[in-house]
Structure formats: C-alpha cells, structure tokens
Amino acid sequence: MGVGGVRRIEVTERERPVFGGTEFGAVGPYERLHGTIFGELDPTHPLNVGIVNLDRAARNAHGNVEYQSDFRILKPLDLDRGNGCLVYDVPNRGNQPIMPRLNGAPDGGHPQHAGNGFLMRRGFTVVWSGWQGDVPPGADRLTARFPIIPGITGMVREEFIAEATGLLGDSNIQELSEERFVGTLVYPVADPDGATLTVRQREGDPRVTPAGLAWRLVDDRHVEITRPSEPGFDRGAIYEFIYRARDPIVMGIGFAAIRDIVSFLRYETKDNPLAPQERPRIRHALGFGISQSGRVLRDLVHLGFNQDLARRQVFDGILPSWRGRGAPPSTGSLRRSVAIRASMRITLTATTSSRSAIRR
Secondary structure (H helix, E strand, O other): OOOEEEEEEEEEEEEOOOHHHOOOHHHOOEEEEEEEEEEEEOOOOOOOOOEOOHHHOOOOOOOOEEEEEEEEEEEEOOHHHOOOEEEEEOOEOOEOOHHHHHHOOOOOOOOOOOOOOHHHHOOOEEEEEOOOOOOOOOOOOOOEEOOEOOOOEEEEEEEEOOOOOOOHHHHHEEEOOOOEEEEEOOOOEEEEEEEEEEEEOOOOOOOEOOOOOEEEEEEOOEEEEEOOOOOOOOOOOEEEEEEEEEOOEOOOHHHHHHHHHHHHHHHOOOOOOOOHHHOOOOOEEEEEEEOHHHHHHHHHHHOOOOEOOOOOEOOOEEEEEOOOOOOOHHHOOOOOOOHHHOOOOOOOOOOOOHHHHEOO
16 A cells, blocks of 8 residues: 555646735735645555544555545745745635634635735745535635545434524525525435434523424435424524434545645645745744634644654644634534534534544
8 A cells, every 4th residue: 555645736726926916025926826636545554544434435556545625825926035834724614714814804715815914924825725525615615525435324413503694504504484494414314214303592402392393304415494483492593403324424534634735735845836946945834723623723733643644743833713612603603513524423512523533
C-alpha cells in the first residue's frame, strides 16, 4: 500500500489581481486560486487507522482510499513579498468566516472583500478547503466528496428548527405552509419502522408529542413534518427526528484532508502553487476556526492529526474561537445532531460530532 496524502491539485480558476487590484503596502496585490484537491489515504497507516469505516471503503490499485475536496487560496501575487505564513480557515458548513472576523469584511460565505486588509497588509496566505462530506453544494460553499459505505445501518438523530432566518440551515428546510415543512435528511432512511418525532420549545425542555404533531416520509431523504396544533410551540421550536439510516459517509477523512492539504502546501516542492520554482515559500502554518470549526481544530490536535504522514508538524498554532458546545443563539436556524456521521453512534451534541468520526 502507498502512504497516500495529496496526490494532485487541480487549479480550475485563477483571478489576478483580486480586490480591484489593491496594493497592500510592501506586500503588493493578491490573487485567488480555486480548484480541487485529489487525495488518498492508506487505511493501515498508523495515523489513519482511527478513522471509522476507512478500512471498509473501496480502494484503488495502490490499496488506498480516494477522496476529493474543493479548495481556495488567497496569496500575494509575489509570494516572496509575503510573510511566509499560511492561515488555514476551517470552513464552517462550507462557508469561510475569517475575512469578516479578522479583516472586518462584510459577512458572507465567500472572501470577495478585503475589508480593512488586516491579513493582506501583513502578507498572510489564506487557505480554505472542504472537510465535511455532507455539506450541500451551492452558494459558493466548499464541499468534499468522501466514500460512502453501503450496507451499514444505524440510528440517527436530527434536529430541525424551521424559522427561516436566511442562514445555511434554511437550505435543508422547505416551508410548505404555516403548518408544514419538509426537512432534508443527512442519510437515507433504511427502515421507517421505529422512527420517532418529538418537539420541544427549548433545548433543555422535555421532548413531547403534542396534539397535531405528525410526520411522513416523502422519500428516503425527506421527511414532511406537521407542526402541533397545541399552543406553546413557536417557529423556533426544535423538532427531533430519530430513525434508522443507511450508507454512512466516512466523515473522519475530514481530519486527514485538513492535515494533508496544509502539509502539502507547506512542505511539497512539486506541483505546489505555493512553491514557485519548486521552492516552498511557507515556513509557518496557523489554524483558525469559529464554533464547530474551532472544535474541529481542537479535536484535530487532540486526536493526533497535527503531524503529517512524514511525522512533520502541520500547524504551529491554532486559534479556535467560540469553540464551546454551540454558537451564540443568534447564529443558528438549524441544529442537527447526526450520530451516523461515521460511526453510527448516537451523540448528544448540538452540531456535528467530529470525534464520533474517529475511533478512540
């Protein structure tokens, strides 16, 4: 078997210069690269064996498991004028939050605005890549394509809040009327027998089945939910649907995908867009993440993914922001707890359980 890692980077878009050609002091103008990462993982490698279900995924001729993810890079047009430091912004459900947070740019999922130019004036190279295998495409989100393991089933818990806030969760909900909505399930239903639906107004409230609450499967990936007729549940109520699902995604690959792209951009000489003349310009790497993405960075370090397949350090430092159990109340219209992410174990977290994708 081969060691694996990033095998190829395909740049499909190159915009130069960006930000209207703004010159950021001595650093000069920036350019934006966008494309696809082609990676593969050896399931028997000691740094990969903890990824749940990786050993069950289909393998190529080298005995490795293949995956793909989108990437985006903002870099000085002349890397020699940069500071030699890469900042990896862990996408949050496909969106890229670092520019609004550190540069004061307008909020949005795509780094179209330099804001006050904080990162650019200091010469940082900013990198994003898809690491979640269940993020829907569209709205310029960065996605990842990970293997699916057919034939495995397990119980899943999903939560829907149908309040139409305009945030990412709304893309998973279709409002039919004031009384009914359709929720998109992360995994297909294997068997509807035993599925349950409850509602509660607040996170800590008891789960109940009041009068009028009902559900039906539209198909194996969509559930139609009828709101209760009984008073006491507004549009912010939490609907919890538990069902037996099938065909899990090998979600734990996300950790390895982050590890391998940052390592590749930092150390590799060939076919590396940050190594002109086959001389890497990146000397240091930092990780930045908000909410779920901050937790991913903490887990990445804790679970041993901060060393690459050659045993070199990946990140020199990380800045996990809002890394607690959940984001501030105003930031979420849909809270989903999906135990089947990789291991088919029920979790009790309010968002994706990254550690459930790793075997301890």
